[in-house]
Structures are given as structure tokens and as C-alpha cells.
Amino acid sequence: MTVAIIGIGLIGGSMALALKAKGFASKIIGVEDNEEHGKTALHLHLVDEIARLDDAIKGADIIIVAVPVSAAEKMIAGILDKVKRRVVIDVGSTKSAICIEAAKSKNRGRFVATHPMWGTEFSGPQAAVTDAFIDKAVVICNREESDSDAVLLAENLYRLLGMHLLYMEATAHDLHAAYVSHIAHITSFALANTVLEKEREEYAIFEMASAGFESTVRLAKSNPAMWVPIFMQNKENVLDVLNEHISQLRKFKACLEKENYEYLEELMVNANKIKRIIK
């Protein structure tokens, strides 16, 4: 099967590697605006060729959209208008906006909205990882708006990558994604800025940074070009959870200010419950 991947970055590149390795794709056509990324993708054998968008759509059996969610939102209806039997899958971190745009095409049924729940703080084709998706979850949204053969193809593709399937409405997905992914990025970006603000005064502190700090601040290395559009599209949910997070931080602040260490301990004992969920 020939697979076109639009956007050969971290996710598109990792998907290219996995689909080739699993024998799903006999040929991968990459579409990449960034000329350097295109060259790197060829050089790293992530793709067999780089083509223009229209040529890639024509030459492929399945089209995977792996560009930032703002770009995906803009291009999805145009891509769908050009396919008849072929299947179009997106892999973006927000799902409502793209589903609304996809619905504007007469070929909405050929589109499957998905979100493979994997990523790292790195970006670009050189960040692509084989076996990235194994044992991770993938969310398929608004399944009933897609043709059943298209859903089946997407399901088979993700099962082949070793993922387990979740089904959700796009609006529910975006709410949950705000909690389990987007807020973690904001806290991490803000934590980095908190510490960098201090660096002006004291450089030595960074010699002390330990593994705990590193893991908490890791996501602050993430690519703004990918994350600004996610926060834009998921603004309302992210604001909700951000408000909750600030209010949780204020509880810690109040405990310290009032020296209410019993309640501080309660807050931490409650937080420990996350052990039930995250190993």
C-alpha cells in the first residue's frame, strides 16, 4: 500500500518508520513544506520520495495528515474534496476543530479523526522513533461520521502499530486531552520560565538540577510551532484546567502562608493517589 504522510516531523516520521517496518506501507510519499526537513526525511529513509501535496494525494492509497493542528484544520476539507475511495487520517492533538472543517467536504466519510497518544519534547524528522506507538492508546473520534471501511482501515493500521483503541466524541477528547496532556505542557513551560527568570541572578543553581526537576521541566523543550495551535484550538478547555491548576497551587500557597501543615499534608496525600493511575 502506498501511504502519503503530510508533515514528516516527530509524529509523521515515526509513523513512516513504523508503517514501513510492519509492512503496512510498501511505499511512503512525504509532503513537507520545510525543505530541510524534506531532505532529512529522505536522508534518514523515513520516506521514499518527497512530492507536492496534490501529487501525493493522487499517488497514495491512504493519506496521513501530521502537520500542526492549525495547518491540518486549514487543509483537511481541500484534501477530502480530492479523494473518492482513499482514506484520510489525521493524527493531531485536538479533534473538534478538524472534525468541523472535515464536515464541510462532501467526502467527510473518507476521513478518520485520530489521536495517537504519544510524543516527546523533540520535533522534526530527526526526532522520529521506531516503535514509538507500541502499547500506547489511540483515540478515534466521531467514528459514526466516517465510512465504516475507512474506520476499519484506521483501526487495522493502529492495531498493527501495537496501539489500543479508544473511541470518543471529539469534544470529549479535547476536554480530556486538556487534562492529561495540554496542562502538563503549560505547567512545564511555566516552570522553565520560573527558573529561567531566576537564572539572571544565579547561574550556579543549574548545577544542582536533579532528575526530579528534569522530568518535571522536560516538556518545556517542546516545539512552540506545534503547541501554540493546540492551545489556540483547545483554548476553552485549557483555560478551565489552567484555572483549576492555579487554584490548586493557591491551596499550597495558603498552607505555607498560614503554616497549616496538616492541610498541606492532606493535599500531598491526596496527590499520592495518582499512584493508582500512573505506575
Added chain:
Amino acid sequence: MTVAIIGIGLIGGSMALALKAKGFASKIIGVEDNEEHGKTALHLHLVDEIARLDDAIKGADIIIVAVPVSAAEKMIAGILDKVKRRVVIDVGSTKSAICIEAAKSKNRGRFVATHPMWGTEFSGPQAAVTDAFIDKAVVICNREESDSDAVLLAENLYRLLGMHLLYMEATAHDLHAAYVSHIAHITSFALANTVLEKEREEYAIFEMASAGFESTVRLAKSNPAMWVPIFMQNKENVLDVLNEHISQLRKFKACLEKENYEYLEELMVNANKIKRIIK
């Protein structure tokens, strides 16, 4: 050399393993209030025997205090009063309070205040790790208040464990620790509570939690019995940095509310600078 370790938890236990492995300690005497922990430490061969505090002090050449910082603060002067030539080292995450207490003993010179910058979210003797300290930093505080032979012994001990040495005033240490360690724990605890607050409505979100979320929330599993005393002792610094962190989060909030995505991107590009410091 016989080493007494007071508190055989994550840090004391890991130190016991390393000092035995490196041949620094021929015998390790553990002191442990928690009877279960004492049994586990013996069972795991972290210590050769469990003794009462006074007997351990008498029988050891070097005494390592690895209890929660509130307990360490209370016991340090009493321990120092009982030693003459022997060296007492503490390994707590705050340094000002213990240095103030140690100064109340006539034997202050025998005490070396240190903070090996390593830890995990786990606790207790079963969490002890061999090779925990390799390539990590250890901060030695108020060196000039310690006898030079005592400092030399501590330096040799930590070099043997593969650590690199930093020297700092206790007050400076506590400020820096608030930035590179303590705040990361508070954000992680608060993030866990933010998400757990939501869990009441939606359990399914946890199926979606990905590696990014897990790394950001990891520290929320940390032991309150260890961390409440740290926050108590370092209250002022932690409040300073917590206020800064809340104000950084408010900037993200304002960007979203005002749809000021240029500034949002600026904030994230600035946060990316953490790459310079954390690999």
C-alpha cells in the same frame, strides 16, 4: 570503617549500598524508628545490624543522618554533643535550619552539612538503589564552620560515590533548592490534584495519559512525611518561587484569554531555553 546511618529510607539505604559496594564501610549500623523498615533493611542487607541511636553513635566512626529534615533538626545538636573525634554528616534537602541547630553544640566542627542531589518519588528501604549518586552533584554547606578533617572525610566519601562537589552557604543552598527541586514537587503535587479533581467526573481520561503527563506528575508520588518538613523549613523561599510560578502561569492564562498568541509563543520560546541547561 564503621558507618552508622540514622534513617534507612531511600537516601540512607542507597548510601548504605554504595558505601558497602565501594569498600568505604566495612560495617553499617542502621538506626530506624520504623520497625518494619528496620526489618526490611536487614532483610535486604542494607545494614549489618539495627541498633539504638546511642549505641550506634558509640559504635561508629562516621554518623550519617538521613531522617526527614524536621527530625534531623531536632536530633543534630544532641548527636554532636555525644561525639568527640567522630564525624557527623547529614543529607537533608534543606540546610539552614540544621546548621542553626548544629551550631548550638560545642562540637559543631565535627558536623558537615551536605545535600546529595539525588532522589526518586519512592521511599523506604525497599526503594534504595545502588549507584544512585554517580555523576550527581552534592552540595556542602558552611564548610568554614566544620573542622577541616571532617570536611575532607565527607569530600572523600562523596567522591568515592562518584559525585561532584559544590560549596555554598546554607541560605544560598535553600534558595537554589527551592528553584531546582522544591517547586517541581509542588507543581507536580498540584498537577496531580488538578487531574484527580476531574477524575470524579471522568475516569476514562486516565486511559489517555501519555509519557509527557507521567513525567510531569511523577513527583506527586513523593512521600509527604519527607516533603512536608522540607516545605516547612524552606517556607520563605518556596513561597517566593511559588508566587513567581503562579505569576508565570497567569501569563499563559492571560495569553489564552486575550488570544494573544504572539506572546504565548514568546513565552514558550523563552521556556525552550531550558534546553541549554537540561540536556
